[in-house]
Amino acid sequence: MTAALDVSRRSFLVGSAAAAGGLALGFNIPFTREALAQSAPEINAWVMVRPDETVVVRIGRVEMGQGTLTGLAQLVAEELECDWAKVTTEYPTPGQNVARSRVWGNFQTAGSRGVRDSHDYMRKGGAAARQMLIQAAANEWGVPAGECTVAKGVITHSPSGRTTSYGKVAEAASKLEAPKDVQLKDPKDWTIAGKPVKRLDTAEKLNGSQIYSIDVKRPGMLNAAIKACPVFGGKLKSFDAAQAQGMPGVKKVVAVGDNAVAVVADTWWRAKTALDALPIEWDEGPNAALSSEGIDRMLKEGLTAEQAFVGNQAGDVKAAIAGAAKKVEAEYGFPYQHHATMEPMNATALWTNEKCEVWTATQNAEAALATAVAASGLPIEKCDVYRQNLGGGFGRRATSHDYVRQAVLIAKEMPGTPVKLIWSREEDMLHGHYHPITQAKMVGALDADGNLTGLHMRISGQSILAGVNPQGLQNGRDPATFQGLNPSGTEGVLGYTIPNLLIDHAMRNPPIPPGFWRGVNNNQNALYLECFMDELAQAAGKDPLEFRRKLLVNHPKHLAVLNAVAEKAGWGTPAPQGVYRGLAQHMGYGSYVAACAEVSVGDNGVLKIHRIVAATDCGHAVNPQQIAAQIEGSFAYGLTALLYGEITLKDGKVEQENFDSYQMMRMDEMPAVESIVMPSGDFWGGVGEPTIFVAAPAVLNAIFAATGKRIRSGPLTKADLRKA
Amino acid sequence: MIDWKSDRSRIHSLVAREDAPINKIGRNEMVSLTINGTVHQVDAEPDTPLLWVIREQIGLTGTKYGCGVAQCGACTVHVDGVATRSCSLPISAVTSEQKIVTIEGLSPDASHPLQKAWLELDVPQCGYCQTGQIMAAAALLQANPSPSDGDIVAEMTNICRCGTYNRIKAAIKLAASENRG
Structure with missing residues (x-):
């Protein structure tokens, strides 16, 4: 992708500066490639300083609610020593990133990577810019840079007392060579990073002025509604355009690829109304008989299949189970889930035979660009994607840009006219890239003293990689299946030391498009393991906390978060009347998390989740109050999945079409959340996803404590929680 | 509840x-x-x-x-x-x-007590649902200037996928208390 436009940084800047119109750019203003040219001196890729002292931090990762934009700006501002009150942010386009040899790095915003994989180069970017700005002031004064200091963007030459500011020297600094080495601050000296500062992007979210992708307006724009074949793998057979063409506002009815049809009209509502009236015939293809029951049978077979990919292994688990004083067995399941972003998929595209431009919400603008390039038939240097604010991502907008492809294909039918494609909620529900379905068969071996001597965890079910990136498989094995269960590494390590262990995966891939769904495979892995740990503790006659503690001795960070929630929740002390507690811990995306849930279950089987205490050790906590917000929100996301989340299939089609049949947790069900942010300092972990892992198992374990019932798969709407 | x-x-x-x-x-x-x-x-x-x-x-x-x-x-x-x-x-x-x-x-300059409370408590995450949440909360406070927790959760049925519910509830209470103050 980078070969087509290998323009040197300076020549690109000169070329684009010539086209600049002095336009002040906010990150939420739709911009074109020309308009994105510098309105202020660029110190380096990360930092621009305007004459009015505004510091523009340019960010490759994307904000979708998780606070990354603010966190990364904090890290840059910390090293830059600028005035935080004057910091704003901006997105470079993927076209610019390609043109500048990917100077902004990877745009993908997934896997809780925003801060944990970007902190180093962004902090260095801030530090380098600081050195250049100080050097520019020193040059102007003819003094050694070492005699100058800076605070809040004001540079002082200490011996003479002269001062100047970043805004005044930015132009000169932009012409200096970047320093080769920079020294980063010790995090203990941070004054902006590490602090619970307010987000940079709140005000415009409160008065309707924030522009999301769905709000984009372009001159002369038309709107499109689309229907793709509701059966996965099915095709468009025919449609009767005449039925829609005479309807109000309709401009065109177009086939989109081989499996969809769209109506283009002056307004989206008219496009949708005409589409609903359009007779369409589908060729439903080979999956027309697919059902949830069939998928269940497929996975059940995998639970006992001979062949499976090994994820983690120690000792001889067969012998341990055969020789166990007590054998404990259970089967678990985790259904398909839909991302259900609040903003349905949409994209606006403008195509001519000279250029293709796309305005859209994406977690990976480079992937969106690649999709646009492929659909447009134009070379990459004639295409670009302008990132818009996301009304939620959760992984849906990370890997599949089907909506971008469709928007470009429709726009190609109307050269020179911008077309905004919006999926109805129903279209969005039926054409997701779903959290994969899996089941697990857990077999544990206890010795006569109740010690866990062996564990076999057989996972059966769908691989995301096999669906979205088969090249990423390792000899057919999907390493991501074992998230949080790995023997070593920094990503997601199993905390328990079990002498005889086998964790393996019988890959079974139903023809449903899988996707990365916030938390990904950690969600079910944590549920299976943490609920089964409770079962083992019960079978061993031990307290669930003590049972875990003994197995976690070799992993003190896992243990520390568990201890923190147990202590704060008052584990071991009486809970309020009728209230019961459950624990869970897990490590994923580099962070250690634990939760203690408090629930009650009425005689009528009605569950109430009262309170959850949650701990996170993410190494460095860049913005503790935003981490707390992510922890709280993760319970809403993870518990929605437990209470309601299940996508089912009938006749090859998803049965849930909107929020009335795919319910969400609402405010009345939200528990009080007490978060413990406990960064231990020597690593960088993510925070956007990890707490989700422990939400469901902590509540399920508390439900067992309350009712004596083990619920081993969601959603809870299907379970009878009345006391056994 | x-x-x-x-x-x-x-x-x-x-x-x-x-x-x-x-x-x-x-x-x-x-x-x-x-x-x-x-x-x-x-x-x-x-x-x-x-x-x-x-x-x-x-x-x-x-x-x-x-x-x-x-x-x-x-x-x-x-x-x-x-x-x-x-x-x-x-x-x-x-x-x-x-x-x-x-x-x-809702207000000429985003100065409605709820908008100020939302800003004070940094309520939004992605923000997409927040305008609807604020409008629902504004009608609630208009009808009931001092809502209890129960009143709030009974009226606030809007969905937030980011899970900002607890901060929304806190912001409504903050706005209500400032209205009284």
């Missing part, structure tokens, strides 16, 4: 009132709507949901599309002060005399 098997039917009380007068408007007839104090003449079919007229014909995009079936509340506006899910209210059910207020018209 956290009751996962709770009766969801109350959510539908916010859908278009079925006894609302239906204007007999033919195609291509201009419809008169009073939005944020301004009377707009709108060219739209009578069954067009108010949401889409606000977004597409009037051009105010702070009111969001989330579901189209009055479930999520992202489209909440005020009709004569009542929180209303505009995705399911046809314009034929609104008279030109009725006062429609969108998030853009």
Whole structure:
């Protein structure tokens, strides 16, 4: 992708500066490639300083609610020593990133990577810019840079007392060579990073002025509604355009690829109304008989299949189970889930035979660009994607840009006219890239003293990689299946030391498009393991906390978060009347998390989740109050999945079409959340996803404590929680 | 009250009132709507949901599309002060005399006590649902200036996928306390 436009940084800047119109750019203003040219001196890729002292931090990762934009700006501002009150942010386009040899790095915003994989180069970017700005002031004064200091963007030459500011020297600094080495601050000296500062992007979210992708307006724009074949793998057979063409506002009815049809009209509502009236015939293809029951049978077979990919292994688990004083067995399941972003998929595209431009919400603008390039038939240097604010991502907008492809294909039918494609909620529900379905068969071996001597965890079910990136498989094995269960590494390590262990995966891939769904495979892995740990503790006659503690001795960070929630929740002390507690811990995306849930279950089987205490050790906590917000929100996301989340299939089609049949947790069900942010300092972990892992198992374990019932798969709407 | 098997039917009380007068408007007839104090003449079919007229014909995009079936509340506006899910209210059910207020018209400079409280507590995450949440909360406070926790969760049925519910509740209470103060 980078070969087509290998323009040197300076020549690109000169070329684009010539086209600049002095336009002040906010990150939420739709911009074109020309308009994105510098309105202020660029110190380096990360930092621009305007004459009015505004510091523009340019960010490759994307904000979708998780606070990354603010966190990364904090890290840059910390090293830059600028005035935080004057910091704003901006997105470079993927076209610019390609043109500048990917100077902004990877745009993908997934896997809780925003801060944990970007902190180093962004902090260095801030530090380098600081050195250049100080050097520019020193040059102007003819003094050694070492005699100058800076605070809040004001540079002082200490011996003479002269001062100047970043805004005044930015132009000169932009012409200096970047320093080769920079020294980063010790995090203990941070004054902006590490602090619970307010987000940079709140005000415009409160008065309707924030522009999301769905709000984009372009001159002369038309709107499109689309229907793709509701059966996965099915095709468009025919449609009767005449039925829609005479309807109000309709401009065109177009086939989109081989499996969809769209109506283009002056307004989206008219496009949708005409589409609903359009007779369409589908060729439903080979999956027309697919059902949830069939998928269940497929996975059940995998639970006992001979062949499976090994994820983690120690000792001889067969012998341990055969020789166990007590054998404990259970089967678990985790259904398909839909991302259900609040903003349905949409994209606006403008195509001519000279250029293709796309305005859209994406977690990976480079992937969106690649999709646009492929659909447009134009070379990459004639295409670009302008990132818009996301009304939620959760992984849906990370890997599949089907909506971008469709928007470009429709726009190609109307050269020179911008077309905004919006999926109805129903279209969005039926054409997701779903959290994969899996089941697990857990077999544990206890010795006569109740010690866990062996564990076999057989996972059966769908691989995301096999669906979205088969090249990423390792000899057919999907390493991501074992998230949080790995023997070593920094990503997601199993905390328990079990002498005889086998964790393996019988890959079974139903023809449903899988996707990365916030938390990904950690969600079910944590549920299976943490609920089964409770079962083992019960079978061993031990307290669930003590049972875990003994197995976690070799992993003190896992243990520390568990201890923190147990202590704060008052584990071991009486809970309020009728209230019961459950624990869970897990490590994923580099962070250690634990939760203690408090629930009650009425005689009528009605569950109430009262309170959850949650701990996170993410190494460095860049913005503790935003981490707390992510922890709280993760319970809403993870518990929605437990209470309601299940996508089912009938006749090859998803049965849930909107929020009335795919319910969400609402405010009345939200528990009080007490978060413990406990960064231990020597690593960088993510925070956007990890707490989700422990939400469901902590509540399920508390439900067992309350009712004596083990619920081993969601959603809870299907379970009878009345006391056994 | 956290009751996962709770009766969801109350959510539908916010859908278009079925006894609302239906204007007999033919195609291509201009419809008169009073939005944020301004009377707009709108060219739209009578069954067009108010949401889409606000977004597409009037051009105010702070009111969001989330579901189209009055479930999520992202489209909440005020009709004569009542929180209303505009995705399911046809314009034929609104008279030109009725006062429609969108998030853009809630206050001239984002100084409504709820907007200030939302800012103070850094409530939004992605923010997409927040304008609807604020409009629902504003109608709640108008009717009940000192709501209890129970009052708040009974009225605030809008969906937030980012899970900002606890901060929303805290912000409503903060705004209510400042109103009193």
